[in-house]
Amino acid sequence: MPKVVMYTTNMCPYCVRAKMLLSHKGVPVEELNIQRDPALMREMLARSQRRTVPQIFVGDVHVGGYDDMAAMDARGELDPLLGLSDDPHGYGADASEDGPT
DSSP states (O other): OOOEEEEEOSSOHHHHHHHHHHHHTTOOOEEEEOTTOHHHHHHHHHHHSOOSSOEEEETTEEEESHHHHHHHHHTTOHHHHHTOOOOTTOOSTTOOTTSOO
C-alpha cells in the first residue's frame, strides 16, 4: 500500500472528511499540520501548487483535496490507487451478491 500524506490545519472540516474516508477504508494517513509550520506550508505549495487544505498525496500522486478524492472514489479510481483492489472491475470481496460471478 502506498504511503498517504495529507497536509491539514486544525480547523478544517474537509480535512476531517478526508481522514474519515481513508480511515473507513483502513488506510493510515501521515498528517502534516501546516498551521504553525511555515516550512510545511512552503513544502505543500511546492508539491501541490495549491494553497487550500487538505492536499492529499498517495505515493507520488497528487490527488488534490477532499472533493477530488471523493470524486475519484465515486468513479472507482481511489481503491486501486491505494492498492486496495487488484480487480479492475471492482468485483472484490466487498462486492454485493448481485455482481458477476
